[in-house]
Amino acid sequence: MSSNHEGYPTSLGVSTVDTISLMGRDLSADLIGKVDFGDLAYQLITLREPTAGQAAMFNAVLVALADHGFTPTAIAARLTWLSAPDAIQGALAAGLLGGGSRFLGxxxxxxxxxxxxxxxxxxxxxxxxxxxxxxxxxxxxxxxxxxxxxxxxxxxxxxxxxxxxxxxxxxxxxxxxxxxxxxxxxxxxxxxxxxxxxxxxxxxxxxxxxxxxxxxxxxPMLRGVVLLARCAGLLGQLAEEMRTPIASRIFTQVEAAAEYLPIDHDGPTQA
Incomplete structure (x- = not known):
């Protein structure tokens, strides 16, 4: 390494013209087809290979948290896709951004x-x-x-x-x-x-x-693992939205039920 500049250290992915390595191993020869995604995610986070028990439980958590029906995050993803069907990344991000103290956090x-x-x-x-x-x-x-x-x-x-x-x-x-x-x-x-x-x-x-x-x-990584799991669930929700749309019905029903509330500058308005 040249002495006139500083490097950027990483223990994760490094690529050259002819190779791709991940955590010091050849991606194609050592990982693809030999490591499942859950195990790889655990290794990327901890920089350790999981034991058999750790791998089983990490994957169990991913399965347990993938989807829980029409949660606010799923509805947000579906409604965002309704608005911007040309950008699935926006719909996926909308669902993930809802991960907080009540759901996913x-x-x-x-x-x-x-x-x-x-x-x-x-x-x-x-x-x-x-x-x-x-x-x-x-x-x-x-x-x-x-x-x-x-x-x-x-x-x-x-x-x-x-x-x-x-x-x-x-x-x-x-x-x-x-x-x-x-x-x-x-x-x-x-x-x-x-x-x-x-x-x-x-x-x-x-x-x-x-x-x-x-x-x-x-x-600090726990919520990230939850979002990793829910990402799969949100993709399922979006795939289902493409097959069997419901977001337009949600939008139509909410819009039809909207009621104007007059502004009371003297105090709270009673419904």
Missing amino acids: VSEDTGTFLADALAVVDGQVPTDDIGWDALATSAIQQRRKAGGFVPGLGHHLHKNGDPRVARLLALAQEHGTYGPHLALFAAMGRVAPDVLGKRLPLNGAGACGAVLADLDVPL
């Missing part, structure tokens, strides 16, 4: 909440359910005392329990990736009704955040 919020609670014990994690329940109770109480929202609890639809949670917990046990984040998350589900005075079941997005944290995915 819960996994990151839960993972961070769990990690913060575990940081308090400084590696001295509980050894039984009684200890985990006590830690979960303390974490929830402190968050509520501070006026904050406890992520990973409750679901707008699955009031009787999110069907993804039990499956992810069982898979993590099966694949040997059930770590402290999932243990604390499970404890949250046990103690939350008593601590909060109401039943808020664990949700799948929170479970996915706990799984990813136990897979050593960096916390």
